[in-house]
Amino acid sequence: MSWAAGLFVDPAPGPVLANYGLDNLRFLTPVTWDDAIRVTLTAKRITPRVTDEYGEVAWDTAITNQRDEVVATYDVLTLVSKEPRG
Template sequence: NYGLDELRFIQPVYVNDTIYVKLTAKSKQDKQAKEDEIPSGIVKWDVEVLNQNDEQVAQATILTLVAKK
């Protein structure tokens, strides 16, 4: 995980709720590698958190650092 942005709780989550997360790749960006670093990039993800009733309870954007092939 490279960072968490724009986290918003839309509804409360209660004890015994079941939640799950949907991730959607939003964008990717090359990261300039220094001489001794592995080439990598940053992927920005939309995160949607839903409860057992399929109601959205939170949303966020996360950034992940991934190695390039």
């Protein structure tokens, strides 16, 4: 999961402030050391916060291997800046 998380967060300052959780995690197919994985994210829910400088975004996440088999699915919960940073 940590490897997959690193595939979609740029270490440079950007809009994602923090990943604060995972929901609905399902491991569907085993992954071996020689598999190549790809992460696909789709915005599922955007919740602005009126009094804060950030909002919450839930992402529908799918990890696939080199055979396009879905190996895991989950929701990533993030805090996202309302203003560009950097």
